[in-house]
Amino acid sequence: xxxxxxxxxxxxxxxxxxxxxxxxxxxxxxxxxxxxxxxxxxxxxxxxxxxxxxxxxxxxxxxxxxxxxxxxxxxxxxxxxxxxxxxxxx
Numbered sequence: 001x002x003x004x005x006x007x008x009x010x011x012x013x014x015x016x017x018x019x020x021x022x023x024x025x026x027x028x029x030x031x032x033x034x035x036x037x038x039x040x041x042x043x044x045x046x047x048x049x050x051x052x053x054x055x056x057x058x059x060x061x062x063x064x065x066x067x068x069x070x071x072x073x074x075x076x077x078x079x080x081x082x083x084x085x086x087x088x089x090x
Contacts, residue, residue, distance in 0.1 A: 028067045032060050035078055042079065057089050 039059070040050045054060050062085050063070065063078075070078050 028064050031067060031070065032063045035063055035082065036060065038075055038079060039082060057086050
């Protein structure tokens with residue numbers, strides 16, 4: 001299963017205000033994919049290895065939950081937050 005398909009499966013679109021929700025979900029999904037790609041590149045991981053790590057540490061959920069502050073942060077800052085989060089989960 002590809003990373004994008006797996007991520008979209010996690011998203012829930014509510015009937016109330018669906019256009020706003022879809023736009024927000026698109027932005028969150030974009031950030032999840034962007035950060036996953038950067039994380040994989042930084043740690044020399046394949047998509048399958050990343051998904052294994054995500055199952056263990058819920059990285060994509062962490063990005064989703066942190067979207068509001070993260071969208072004001074640069075990619076390097078977000079990667080540092082992800083790494084700090086993983087370290088606290090070990």
